[in-house]
Amino acid sequence: MALSRTPPSPGGTGWFPVARAADVGGTPLLVGAGGRPWVVVRLRPGGEVTALSPRCPHRLLPLTSAEVVGGELRCAGHGWTFAADGRCRDVPALGPDAVPPPRADLSAPWAVEERDGWVWVANDRTLHHRPPRAVAGTTAEPVPAPAAPTGPVVANQEPALARAWHPVARADQLGEGGWLAVALLGTTWTLQRRGGVVTAEPAAGVRERDGALWVAPEPPVTTDLPAEAFPGRTQWLPAVRTATAAAVLLDAVLDPGVPGVVPTTTPVPGGCTARWEDGGRRVVVHLRAPFQLRRDEVLADGTTRSLLLLLQPEDADSTLVHARVALGGRPSRVQLAAEADRVQAELAALDRPLPGAGTGLPLTPRDEVHLPTDRLGVAYRHALADLLVTARVAAEATEEDHDHVAAA
Numbered sequence: 001m002a003l004s005r006t007p008p009s010p011g012g013t014g015w016f017p018v019a020r021a022a023d024v025g026g027t028p029l030l031v032g033a034g035g036r037p038w039v040v041v042r043l044r045p046g047g048e049v050t051a052l053s054p055r056c057p058h059r060l061l062p063l064t065s066a067e068v069v070g071g072e073l074r075c076a077g078h079g080w081t082f083a084a085d086g087r088c089r090d091v092p093a094l095g096p097d098a099v100p101p102p103r104a105d106l107s108a109p110w111a112v113e114e115r116d117g118w119v120w121v122a123n124d125r126t127l128h129h130r131p132p133r134a135v136a137g138t139t140a141e142p143v144p145a146p147a148a149p150t151g152p153v154v155a156n157q158e159p160a161l162a163r164a165w166h167p168v169a170r171a172d173q174l175g176e177g178g179w180l181a182v183a184l185l186g187t188t189w190t191l192q193r194r195g196g197v198v199t200a201e202p203a204a205g206v207r208e209r210d211g212a213l214w215v216a217p218e219p220p221v222t223t224d225l226p227a228e229a230f231p232g233r234t235q236w237l238p239a240v241r242t243a244t245a246a247a248v249l250l251d252a253v254l255d256p257g258v259p260g261v262v263p264t265t266t267p268v269p270g271g272c273t274a275r276w277e278d279g280g281r282r283v284v285v286h287l288r289a290p291f292q293l294r295r296d297e298v299l300a301d302g303t304t305r306s307l308l309l310l311l312q313p314e315d316a317d318s319t320l321v322h323a324r325v326a327l328g329g330r331p332s333r334v335q336l337a338a339e340a341d342r343v344q345a346e347l348a349a350l351d352r353p354l355p356g357a358g359t360g361l362p363l364t365p366r367d368e369v370h371l372p373t374d375r376l377g378v379a380y381r382h383a384l385a386d387l388l389v390t391a392r393v394a395a396e397a398t399e400e401d402h403d404h405v406a407a408a
């Protein structure tokens, strides 16, 4: 017996009422048709209704947060733009002359029609070329829950993060004899400095590095950034708290943000090194999972500047951003303050609330469409996936050790 892809519609016509026509305008609306989700929208004021798959294929952002621009739908993430038939027309990161690949397209149902004040969707080809007439009891189809990512998602309280070093404060915030309460992975830790030694019971590790205090709740399996000196003068930015998950925010920072730039990435233990050039600017990014980044830049005029970015996953919906900037040469205080302001504005622009973006970063590459310009983001996903595996193996080894001790 042949199985149909969707449940039969009322009356078996293949058409499903998804929304009242008056409710569909220029803001994408999530609807359901026979168990399949779509967004419906009018790409021209008063124009016909378009139905498209509800998530951007790039990084799976819901297209309910997309906007209509020039008769097309533009994703709020990185500006991929889709025509009424779902074809991807523009990927800004590829540059103005690039042709988006077919895998960047959205799917669309077989047909969308308005009749009797209702919008009807036929997911698949049907013998009935027009939807049925609406009757008194016609109601919109239920909206299915969005499909969950098929693989792991790194949220702020991912258990494997307990086996990593995390920055929790600037070192100068904790004086001799003092204490400091910090949040990390949903737990409050009390740091104390006695006789120059910093402790945070019952953490497996506490240390001072790069001008910050770090805590590893359990024996860490992560690799640090290289301990290289910063050029010239450095300055910490005030720590900023955000509701964006640490992995999502760091992923946003990794985007070169320059059309046509394809980074060269080299995997290293615990992360990767990436390089690219644009407009005379040379950039080197050192990345270590889970949330350490250093970016060194040489500008066209020879100026060197660096950014150290360390993210602290405080709890499920809170990340503290520690950032330190450096300018080469002998910059004045004013120049350094201006650089700090520039970086602060850059980070703020990346930390956009994107409705429905989820609570963490999905790691399965086949769930998303990655283009060459996304290489650094892909390398980050691999580094996080490796961390999850390494942490799990370490946890299992610890459990076995405990079992052996208990059995002895």
Ligand code: FES
Binding pocket: 056, 057, 058, 059, 060, 061, 075, 076, 077, 078, 079, 080
């Ligand atoms: S363009 Fe849609 S998530 Fe990147």
